[in-house]
Amino acid sequence: MGKAAELSKFDRGQIVMDQRLGTSTTETARLIGCSRSAVVSIHAEWINDGDTSSRRQGVGRPRVIKEKGRRRLSRLVKQNRRLKVAQLTAQYNAGPSASVSEHTGHCWIWDCAADVPFVCLC
Numbered sequence: 001m002g003k004a005a006e007l008s009k010f011d012r013g014q015i016v017m018d019q020r021l022g023t024s025t026t027e028t029a030r031l032i033g034c035s036r037s038a039v040v041s042i043h044a045e046w047i048n049d050g051d052t053s054s055r056r057q058g059v060g061r062p063r064v065i066k067e068k069g070r071r072r073l074s075r076l077v078k079q080n081r082r083l084k085v086a087q088l089t090a091q092y093n094a095g096p097s098a099s100v101s102e103h104t105g106h107c108w109i110w111d112c113a114a115d116v117p118f119v120c121l122c
């Protein structure tokens with residue numbers, strides 16, 4: 001049997017508030033539409049950690065450029081602020097990291113450039 005749908009942040013907050021207001025576990029589970037054990041574990045997590053964020057890993061598509069590659073691309077942008085996107089992508093692909101398309105490079109360069117002033121000659 002597959003995994004149950006993940007509760008949203010709002011639902012997790014509702015569970016914490018309902019429990020703090022004294023609503024029974026069964027009633028909270030019925031209102032949210034989840035199991036009683038989910039209500040108990042989310043409330044216990046909030047009491048112990050002060051946080052109810054989900055810790056489910058591996059959801060979604062893997063990143064094309066990992067964190068190390070992102071730092072490398074950021075350094076390339078800082079060093080060569082006047083290069084075209086195609087040239088920056090070519091320099092990135094010449095290194096040890098996995099090759100990326102020009103479109104992916106363009107998206108990541110704009111993301112890296114949020115804190116670095118540079119001229120985009122697209």
